[in-house]
Amino acid sequence: MLHAVDRLRHARILMYSHDTFGLGHLRRCRAIAHALVERFKGLQVLIVSGSSIAGAFEFRTRVDFLKIPSVIKLYNGEYTPLAEHTALDGTLALRRQVIQSTAESFEPDILIVDKEPLGLRGEMEPTLRWLKARGTTLVLGLRDVMDSPALLSAEWARADVLGKMEELYDAVWVYGPRDFHDPLDGLDASASLRGRVEWTGFLRREVPSGPAPTLAALPADALLVTVGGGGDGAELMHQVIAAHDHDPTLDWPIVLVLGPFMRAEERDDIRRRAASHRAIHLVDFDNRPEILMESAAGVVAMGGYNTFCEILSLDKRALIVPRVRPREEQLIRALRAASLGLVDCIRPEEAADPARLAAALRGLPRRAVPSRAPYRLDLGGLDRVADLVGGIMARRTRGRAAGTAGRAEWA
Numbered sequence: 001m002l003h004a005v006d007r008l009r010h011a012r013i014l015m016y017s018h019d020t021f022g023l024g025h026l027r028r029c030r031a032i033a034h035a036l037v038e039r040f041k042g043l044q045v046l047i048v049s050g051s052s053i054a055g056a057f058e059f060r061t062r063v064d065f066l067k068i069p070s071v072i073k074l075y076n077g078e079y080t081p082l083a084e085h086t087a088l089d090g091t092l093a094l095r096r097q098v099i100q101s102t103a104e105s106f107e108p109d110i111l112i113v114d115k116e117p118l119g120l121r122g123e124m125e126p127t128l129r130w131l132k133a134r135g136t137t138l139v140l141g142l143r144d145v146m147d148s149p150a151l152l153s154a155e156w157a158r159a160d161v162l163g164k165m166e167e168l169y170d171a172v173w174v175y176g177p178r179d180f181h182d183p184l185d186g187l188d189a190s191a192s193l194r195g196r197v198e199w200t201g202f203l204r205r206e207v208p209s210g211p212a213p214t215l216a217a218l219p220a221d222a223l224l225v226t227v228g229g230g231g232d233g234a235e236l237m238h239q240v241i242a243a244h245d246h247d248p249t250l251d252w253p254i255v256l257v258l259g260p261f262m263r264a265e266e267r268d269d270i271r272r273r274a275a276s277h278r279a280i281h282l283v284d285f286d287n288r289p290e291i292l293m294e295s296a297a298g299v300v301a302m303g304g305y306n307t308f309c310e311i312l313s314l315d316k317r318a319l320i321v322p323r324v325r326p327r328e329e330q331l332i333r334a335l336r337a338a339s340l341g342l343v344d345c346i347r348p349e350e351a352a353d354p355a356r357l358a359a360a361l362r363g364l365p366r367r368a369v370p371s372r373a374p375y376r377l378d379l380g381g382l383d384r385v386a387d388l389v390g391g392i393m394a395r396r397t398r399g400r401a402a403g404t405a406g407r408a409e410w411a
Helices: 024-039 088-106 125-133 149-157 161-168 213-217 234-246 264-274 289-294 305-313 329-339 354-366 381-410
Strands: 012-017 044-049 063-067 071-073 079-081 110-114 137-143 171-175 197-199 223-226 254-257 280-283 298-301 318-320
Touching (some): 012 024, 024 044, 024 110, 024 137, 024 305, 024 381, 071 088, 088 125, 110 125, 110 381, 125 137, 149 161, 171 381, 223 234, 223 289, 223 354, 234 254, 234 264, 234 280, 234 354, 254 289, 264 280, 289 305, 305 329, 318 329, 318 354
Parallel strands (some): 012 044, 012 110, 044 063, 110 137, 137 171, 171 197, 223 254, 254 280, 298 318
């Protein structure tokens, strides 16, 4: 293993997180950045993020973030600026300029791009080409599941994403185990590109220190219903309340975490409906969801990547009700995890049946935890990412040393 202090004293890593919907991309980048600065003393990490609430999260020393103008992805897949009376084209142009100037000023040794190979609407491509020309190592980080092959191949074909990935990226890191799911499965990826893929395993999550302020007012050992950012989570919240309307004997405590992106009218409607149920408690948002989850008897979720990693890391019983539009990512992940015995899964149309969901909620506290499943969990992703970064920096150090020696000999 690399000696952190000697080898990475002046290293810089730039991370890009486009963040148009939810919290997943920023939280994944933050977890990776924190693991890297913990391993390597002297390493600096800068996260460029479009998240409108990046400032709500704490960042460790030597991890910083730069906020670029926010663009949100609507439920129909279209984009719109978060700021009112602002044109999308102008916002995207400003984002490109800020990203480029940041890369030029920061001069990273490694760039890690989260999920979007060319960035939002191709905004990263000029910066990728500039950094590649100056010798920066370019890494694309993909979650375990991207989307169904049919939907992803059609989306990527429009901008020749696979061809540009092969041209630009030195490595592709998949944040999952090889035997769980291949995000490039069914795509026309070349052998050369596939040869650059590294499988890290899932990214383990730890419970941060200190109690969550919201815990004092919540019942112990409740079922936690979490929908990430909450922008598309109101339906699941209403389905859980409908299950309690249908079956008044459901008295196990339930905590609904609404999320920061849930619309105000949806939030108010859920509060109104939940008020008649003594067993249902509401939390607007907590920036340390791991603390809430640690004390839960079970978790009901839509099955985004970060929540799934938290469920596995904290070994929690889980019922997944995946989102199926506009992407099938959560559905694919949930069905695969259920087939391995890690979680229970029902589709949204099944959860719309109050009797069906009530039965699933009643059985959740009694199901086996993920660690009891026959599938061998691999949660070593953060350690493997750090190993990969260490290997890259070692090669860069050797390359610079060889170049210096060659110039001295020639002179």
